[in-house]
Amino acid sequence: MHSVVMHDSGPGDGAFFWCLRHKRVETGDDVCPAQYRLGPYASTDDAMRALETVEKRNAAWEAEDARWTGEES
Template sequence: MPESVADGRFEVQSDCMNDSGPGGGGYFWCLRDSRVETGEDVCPAQYRLGPYATADEATRALETVEKRNAEWDAEDARWTGEVS
């Protein structure tokens, strides 16, 4: 029987975001203010990326987004047969 992808354990948003919201720790990148925020001093959820483990990771949030988007676009192209 083929192995199911569902048999593995994958991190999902709820796994990595527990206790990481405002007041719960973690670092966020604020898209509105272009700065790292933490603790109770964070912008509304629609303007922030994160949480990240360090301030340095939060500073590179937009680079991380661009890299992941490029990887996903390439995977989509392979999936649809656009690229070999």
């Protein structure tokens, strides 16, 4: 069984992951394989915002690609 960490201290500090399969924060030795997780993140809150972070980064990269190729509007 996987656990949800409700605090930011103890073993695994700096290693909080968002599990795409279970849609929850995982940490420590109890995490899904790498292909199912995003991270590591420094805190539970950061991991909970993983999809938002990915969306923002993708938008920024797409805008940079458009500027690079001259396709910006």
